[in-house]
Amino acid sequence: MSIDFTLTPELEEIRLRVRAFINDVVKPGEARIGDPDEIDRDEYIRILFGMRNQAREAGLWLPHMPEEWGGMGLGHVELAMVQAEAAKAYYGPFILNCQAPDEGNMHTLLHWATDEQKEKYLRPLCEGMAMSCFAMTELEVAGSDPTLIRTTAIQDGEEWVINGHKWFISNARRASFAILVARTEDDPDLPQAANTAFLVDIPSEGWNRVREVETMHGGTGHSEIVIEDLRVPAANMLGGRGQGHLLGQYRLGPARLAHCMRWISQAETALDMMVDRSLNRYAHGSLLAEKQGIQWMIADSTMELYQSKLMVLHAAYRIDHGLDFKSEVSMAKHFVANMLGRVIDRSIQVHGALGYSTDTPLAHMYQHARWARFADGADEVHQMRIAQRTIAAYRDTGTTKVATGDLPI
Ligand SMILES: Cc1cc2nc3c(=O)[nH]c(=O)nc-3n(C[C@H](O)[C@H](O)[C@H](O)COP(=O)(O)OP(=O)(O)OC[C@H]3O[C@@H](n4cnc5c(N)ncnc54)[C@H](O)[C@@H]3O)c2cc1C
Secondary structure (H helix, E strand, O other), X not given: OOOOOOOOHHHHHHHHHHHHHHHHHHHHHHHHHOOOOOOOHHHHHHHHHHXXXXXXXXXXXXXXXXXXXXXXXXXXXXXXXXXXXXXXXXXXXXXXOOOOOHHHXXXXXXXXXXXXXXXXXXXXXXXXXXXXXXXXXXXXXXXXXXXXXXXXXEEEOOEEEEEEEEEEEEOOOOOOEEEEEEEOOOOOOOHHHOEEEEEEEOOOOOEEEEEEOOEOOEOOOEEEEEEEEEEEEHHHEEOOOOOHHHHHXXXXXXXXXXXXXXXXXXXXXXXXHHHHHHHHOEEOOEEHHHOHHHHHHHHHHHHHXXXXXXXXXXXXXXXXXXXXOHHHHHHHHHHHHHHHHHHHHHHHHHHOHHHHOOOOOHHHHHXXXXXXXXXXXOHHHHHHHHHHHHHHHHHHHOOOHHHOOOOOO
């Protein structure tokens, strides 16, 4: 077995090209956009799609997709480098067409869709001609437990009739289709086999967008949807009957890890800023960087960021090698989500009032970071699953070793 963290020259070249593209194209584009609520809408679209065209021309498009779909054909370990570089700019992942939720939906369609479904739904996503959403969470029941889903799909000849209520559906207002999860089975053998996924065209009669949910970081496109007698052709079922949960789990593995890759990038920015500020701020006879209290914050953040990178790389390695990755992705998702909040918080602390102001990106990053601890699996649900697997490992093998990454130490 070899453990080698050196990148191949090809991958290093890609990483540097992504970095240069983010610095030379995306960051200046973002500066031109400024506040998206202030800029003229047509100009906004022109800048964004102009940058997307440049990314395509530069061969920095769809890093997560195979080459036959127009992508860069990277594995998950390789993707970790690219996502981390792309997320150095707010619009970076969108410009490279590897942003949530489209990225996870593309993986899902690639794995689960029929050839016809791929042509109709995956192709336009890959070409950057469409956007998508994933509709699972409901206001009335705990999103953490999809066996409680109440939205129903009832078969009527060659169609399914769907009724229900979804909310927090990211991107729904821009999407041309949804992957929607609904209950189709009344009495499944397993509670997890009650749900089925469907591809729903947007707009469709019966798909009613009620409002955009305002959040602590503003109204960024999370919709509440009421679904009334929405008719979907049988051919739009995605995966098999009762496989909605399985599909959700499949989707969430790589999608959670891709979030972690982007969060690492954000945390690194916060740590860079923390160090920079501490080297330039003087109080009580020395620079902040010379004070032990500040050094502890820098050291804790450094260690946590290092742990995060190793966890993400190892989980990505397991996905790439076809190994079971559920625990490793759960542990990475939980750890990185919490690390992100802590590192940004410390950086704000070191910046004092400046950190609390909106003169630096930290306040915005802090508001954004909070969702990481419950979206795509709340902390406690990941902890529950991690503990279950650790207990099972001990029961089955007499040691917890296999549950701690199954590493050879
Ligand atoms: C910004 C954002 C974007 C989102 N985008 C989408 C999207 O595109 N599509 C979509 O379908 N959903 C989306 N969601 C919803 C998200 O997936 C849910 O918030 C998540 O699944 C948790 O469900 P819930 O909010 O109903 O919380 P609940 O399930 O009600 O959980 C609330 C809290 O209860 C606790 N809890 C739950 N279960 C346990 C347990 N077993 N043990 C101990 N404590 C527990 C946890 O602390 C948890 O935070 C988004 C959410 C946010 C904030």
